[in-house]
Amino acid sequence: MKFSKQRQLILNAVLQSESHPTAEIIYDTLKKDNPSLSLGTVYRNLSQLESNGLIRKVKIIDHPDRYDGIVSDHAHFVCRECGKVIDIGNLEVIKLQEKVAEEIDGIVEDATVILYGRCNQCK
Amino acid sequence: MKFSKQRQLILNAVLQSESHPTAEIIYDTLKKDNPSLSLGTVYRNLSQLESNGLIRKVKIIDHPDRYDGIVSDHAHFVCRECGKVIDIGNLEVIKLQEKVAEEIDGIVEDATVILYGRCNQCK
DNA sequence: ATAGGTGCAAAGTCTTTGCGCTTAA
DNA sequence: TTAAGCGCAAAGACTTTGCACCTAT
Numbered sequence: 001m002k003f004s005k006q007r008q009l010i011l012n013a014v015l016q017s018e019s020h021p022t023a024e025i026i027y028d029t030l031k032k033d034n035p036s037l038s039l040g041t042v043y044r045n046l047s048q049l050e051s052n053g054l055i056r057k058v059k060i061i062d063h064p065d066r067y068d069g070i071v072s073d074h075a076h077f078v079c080r081e082c083g084k085v086i087d088i089g090n091l092e093v094i095k096l097q098e099k100v101a102e103e104i105d106g107i108v109e110d111a112t113v114i115l116y117g118r119c120n121q122c123k
Numbered sequence: 124m125k126f127s128k129q130r131q132l133i134l135n136a137v138l139q140s141e142s143h144p145t146a147e148i149i150y151d152t153l154k155k156d157n158p159s160l161s162l163g164t165v166y167r168n169l170s171q172l173e174s175n176g177l178i179r180k181v182k183i184i185d186h187p188d189r190y191d192g193i194v195s196d197h198a199h200f201v202c203r204e205c206g207k208v209i210d211i212g213n214l215e216v217i218k219l220q221e222k223v224a225e226e227i228d229g230i231v232e233d234a235t236v237i238l239y240g241r242c243n244q245c246k
Numbered sequence: 247a248t249a250g251g252t253g254c255a256a257a258g259t260c261t262t263t264g265c266g267c268t269t270a271a
Numbered sequence: 272t273t274a275a276g277c278g279c280a281a282a283g284a285c286t287t288t289g290c291a292c293c294t295a296t
Contacts, residue, residue: 059182108240117231161253
């Protein structure tokens with residue numbers, strides 16, 4: 001994989017962000033200092049970076065896809081009130097994967113876990 | 124909520140299906156015996172039924188949204204080889220929710236859990 | 247009677263892609 | 272040098288919605 005200036009910018013934006021940004025957010029953020037950047041490039045790179053395992057896509061019901069720089073399996077908590085997304089440790093997720101692999105007699109490669117509710121500020 | 128003929132058909136289609144159908148699949152299936160049915164109606168009803176807690180939406184990476192008649196929290200396993208979706212018991216999911224509620228000091232209302240891998244036939 | 251639902255088709259949102267130019271390796 | 276990437280704009284996939292008509296309650 002080549003590392004163009006744009007790809008570096010996009011990768012860094014995801015890795016440095018703590019807000020699990022959407023393609024649009026990344027585009028808007030980077031556009032300020034890189035006015036020629038195109039949205040298509042952002043999508044192409046997010047997709048490419050994900051294929052190469054450098055970032056991870058997170059699907060949240062009723063929101064556009066988000067991206068996350070933490071690649072090891074872990075869960076997300078989404079606050080229904082304020083929309084905040086919080087990373088959750090992966091210990092429980094790994095346990096879950098093991099149980100399920102046993103239950104279906106198959107191989108569990110990874111998991112997407114999203115919990116919905118109210119965060120400590122909004123509850 | 125009123126129960127039109129269409130709503131009944133759509134609800135039954137989701138409840139009876141074992142394949143976690145998409146809106147398109149439901150539409151194609153019901154269209155055979157109900158040629159005047161429109162895709163917009165299917166989307167409207169799936170959305171409405173979900174709001175009322177009768178069915179549940181399942182988001183799977185790189186697939187259109189699917190719907191599921193089992194409303195209690197539970198996980199899904201998706202086979203990357205054959206695309207099959209298998210329901211997983213909810214015991215582990217409930218445990219996970221409890222741990223996370225504690226970890227974030229918030230309220231966890233429900234969860235979407237999707238595991239990816241190879242099923243017993245494809246592994 | 248009437249709030250809510252329907253079919254249809256147009257519009258909206260998010261994402262992908264074809265093309266001719268540019269650039270990292 | 273050249274395979275890969277870029278910007279742009281058009282197209283695509285999926286979903287929502289406005290409107291005039293219809294129906295469950």
